Amino acid sequence: MTRPSRSSSSNTNPDRIESQTTTSRSVTQTLNGSHQFVIQGYSLAKGIGVGKHIASDNFSVGGYKWTIFVYPDGKNSEDSSSYVSVFVALASDGTEVRALFELALVDQSGKGNHKVHSHFDRSLDGGPYTLKYKGSMWGYKRFFRRSLLETSDYLKDDCLIINCTIGVVSSEIHCPRLHSIHVPDSELGSDFGNLLDTLEGSDVEFDIAGEKFRAHKLVLAARSSFFRSKFYNILEANNNELVISDLEPKVFKALLHFMYKDSLSGDVEPVTAHSFNLLKLSEIDETLIVKLLAAANKYNLSRLRLLCESHLCKGISISSVSKILALSDRYNATELKSVSLKFAAENLQAVLQTKAYEDLKDDYPNLQSELLQAVAGYDETSSSGEGKSQSVWGQLSDNGETSSRRLRQRTT
Template sequence: MTTAVVEPPIPDSISTSVIETVNGSHQFTIKGFSLAKGMSPGKYIQSDVFSVGGYDWSIYFYPDGKNQEDNAMYVSLFIALASDSSDIRALFELTLMDQSGKGKHKVHSHFDRALEGGPYTLKYKGSMWGYKRFFRRTALETSDYLKDDCLVVNCTVGVVRARLEGPKQYGIMLSPSHMGQGLKDLLDSEVGCDITFQVGDETFKAHKLILAARSPVFRAQFYGPIGNNNVDRIVIEDIEPSIFKAMLSFIYTDVLPDVHEITGSTSASSFTNMIQHLLATADLYDLGRLMTLCEVFLCEELNVDNVATTLALAEQHQFLQLKAFCLKFVASPTNLGAVMKSEGFKHLKQSCPSLLSELLNTVVAVDKSSTRGQSNKKRSASSVLGCDTTHVRQLRRRTQNR
């Protein structure tokens, strides 16, 4: 089943507004902290001016606090706009450095938490952001933040700026990628091929590096610790030539190949059968994307004639999602009877008898789901599914006698 993909129209021009922060830091060291005691509230020690985001900034440290009412019980710490500018939006981080080496810094930061009103706005030169009660003075004097009568403060400023990318006029149209087709042409032309595969009566040439780049199995075979990079011919058994050809096509193009073209058949059943074999081969060579593409196709094309063989394949190769999808399909009230009469179901009973128990459990689960809310009615799985009761009895008997 093919799904049409509608490409969005290519615009004549584009533009993008990017809102971001321009970050910068400044470290301010205060030596002789004890001598600053008694400066009185409102008196400060100022750092040198530093620039971030095109604006000047300065750190203000108040040894006896910024306010009279705190009675010098706290030290205050602020960052101030030093440029003659207005309405500057920014994020801030003020850090009192732990000098013991334990890394337990005292950090007040906007960067790791959302602000209720967004970034802080500094209205004019001299506007400040910080903490009047940054740290209790008595605690600071006996802490690891003070060493050799020295304090270290680190300040980070993130200035919010919006920049416009574009508008960009498209003078040259960008063509779609043709990498896959280019690699496929390389495979078809056999230019530079250094490995030949004998698959049945047919031979296929390929490139070791491309195979190794796409498949961990080929990588180990050619370049692994016990691999052989000098090998130039490999005989492949138990894989049909058409399946191997389809796998090579995917390896070079990353696209599920046109199996109709490879097989020359238009039969839906033969197409599904080939996808089943291709899925098994993809598992053998650890081609994850190919496995997924095959599983998706088999789910989309599932019917009463092919579900049993698909379920057997999923069980043997442990494709758990595909297996679960198949079990639910078989257990559907409209499908169970027809599936159990199919040739594929006979093969399933012989190749994977353990699946009968799981199938019965799925049937029971479907039964319970369909009878939910009708607590006074007890119905058998066979009556719910609308199939001949002998089928269900046979299924249960085979499960019990395994």
Template structure:
């Protein structure tokens, strides 16, 4: 039927069948591998039974091979259906774990590749999928798969299921979550608050349990072994009141606060500055999501005027992704001179002088990718930065 014909259909009802897999995995450890050798071909070591997709499965390892003709050249590895069921279609992955930590696992997988014949069908209980010649035993025994006479096998099963989607016969509309707004209203009303923070000339009240649920630092401060749950007032130093207020707003709502509303300013530079300070306090109180939100915002708003201060912040607090993004931004030939003229660069030079060497290397690497005249370019970069190759400041000739 043509697409035009489909568009003209006006059915009384519709439905959709979705083919998908229900996935699960099992880790099987074999200790004392050397004691299993000599069992003879066809003898196996079995994992515990595990369930995936409503069916039971088990891993079978044959230290002397599954078939006599392979004995004892190869080890065999299989996954078997352990349920009393038939015609189960599934995808499989068998992995022999590299225990050196290098990640060079031996993987045989149906997943993430085209299946010419479709999923594998297991006809009855005891049906198997796997490899009679999974690995030569001599190769296994001299590899990083075997450590302290121990092997580790990972198995993933994806059971194929069909799910029918039909029209909903009810008109109930699911409203969006408003839990964050409810908690924010609780904070603003100060109902049930049991802790007050003195921040400069401002006082902010909050709830210890909510703070502890959101921040490991507050949890330790109020409920840890050396914490004090009886404290009802805390003085916060070296933090602007608006910054602390913004952090409290995030703790209760889980979204980046409207900093314009908190500060009353519409200046983009003051907005960025506040996000920088908010990132620092998020690090102080270990608010992981807030840190990521602030880093994303700063990356999006990066320019020649704020990149130096942002880079200094990233260096001091070890925000590695933000740091790398800032270095890449500065390394752009179109940005470098503008950054050098900014007030933030003076701050960067004073607060993080060790960064100049890395900045020089980043710029030089960018130049190298753009031109084959590497040595001449590096000298031009040095003159722009006013540094020698060890990032020591040198006096320009006049």
């Protein structure tokens, strides 16, 4: 019996898995961001001493926080005391950060002759600069000779403008991925907003100075413990009509807008430092945003209170900070007060010369001690290593003797 023979010439192997070729790609790039630091009152900052700086607010680039430090009298006496020094510092904790930097002193004549020190658009032999820990700095001890700066177009109306650009180096691997399904943003907020716009299913009516407003008990109860107790308290459970006598219709309308849409109403006035400079404190009290802040406190709406405080914070300036301090004290706006005290401490000498501060001393004496503590706290955390001058402390207190005693207590 003849057996069938197996062909040895076949190249097909059914057990062999067909090989695949995959690819990936490493992409290194920079995540860029910029910050403008305006120094108003340069002549007052000059003379603070070698090694003492003015700091910008923290700003974020590439997932890290940064701060600009300007040393009007130079960073150290050995090689920069006749120069203005400028540095960028890493202000957040983390691992090593590699970055490109650019510092530009703005030419305020309009000619565009900015003084620029930049890593961008040029080859760096050692690669990007590495900052290894919080407080690490990059910059120039001899950024600009002080005598030349003070007669240049970079200084105008006693003001300097410094632009800082940072490019944080980031590497990632690009490779093929499965197809994805896009999930749109949540529509929950807009759906609740539509309830307010249509009033469909509304089950309670408010009388505000004769003007009627319809709403939904469940929505208001979910947003405010005040209304929850009103609607679901056994004694008031069937209350479908409420009269509120201590709010104006426009304030209640803005309150409803927040409770349904989780944002400030478009009726809220824009707030700028300029607008608050022009208004008296009594006039600021009459603005919708301040009345809404008071309503947020009454109706236990902590997020609305923060939104109001954040909006009012935009009005802080040398001339207006004392007004906003008084406002924050009156309405228990703790975050707004904290920011205002910090700003006043950082700009103390200029703030003390304003009319608003004179009014604050007379009408809100309790804020004097809080400002004194803020100044002491700021002085301790600054890099100067020395206290404020005795004359400044004397101006801040009722008299120089009281100020001196408090200063000695802080420094013993």
